[in-house]
Amino acid sequence: KAGVTQTPRYLIKTRGQQVTLSCSPISGHRSVSWYQQTPGQGLQFLFEYFSETQRNKGNFPGRFSGRQFSNSRSEMNVSTLELGDSALYLCASSLLGATEAFFGQGTRLTVV
């Protein structure tokens, strides 16, 4: 069974640009969550999608958004990038949400 796949693995963007990250969950998993990991703040919850609906949202500005498609694949978008958005963005999938969560390898975003 394939694991959680995130693309791309690495990304370099310029301040002010926007970026879209993609996540394909484990087959059969309906819940997809996104996390931001930085050395200073650690792992912080961005949002969770379940059956194409955002079920929970973390404390991030509106520049961070996401969506989930009918096949459970998810994308997250960050608009008007800031230097502080440089981080490892991780996607996790789980069967229903309140169960074991499995992470992808992450997308390393660098904003210059």
Added chain:
Amino acid sequence: GQQLNQSPQSMFIQEGEDVSMNCTSSSIFNTWLWYKQDPGEGPVLLIALYKAGELTSNGRLTAQFGITRKDSFLNISASIPSDVGIYFCAGQDGSSNTGKLIFGQGTTLQVKP
């Protein structure tokens, strides 16, 4: 908001030694998860705990869900060099049935051969 305090922050041990790390929370969790993360990779799930008092093993790893539902510990027995990495505890919100995880700050483990 909810916070998890994980300790110790780092450990430097000799190969073969046992390791213990723990997490405490200011609020109740329904689920405790323990992850290991290698540099540049995503966290890998080690152990999941679902019931207060539950003690679960996975090879040389043992974890327990505290009776109060506000704490958990992870033990690694007979450490080996490949145990090197960052270990995270994560709690799942006890008040809602969502996938949101609250993470501890991590314990960095270094093993000297």
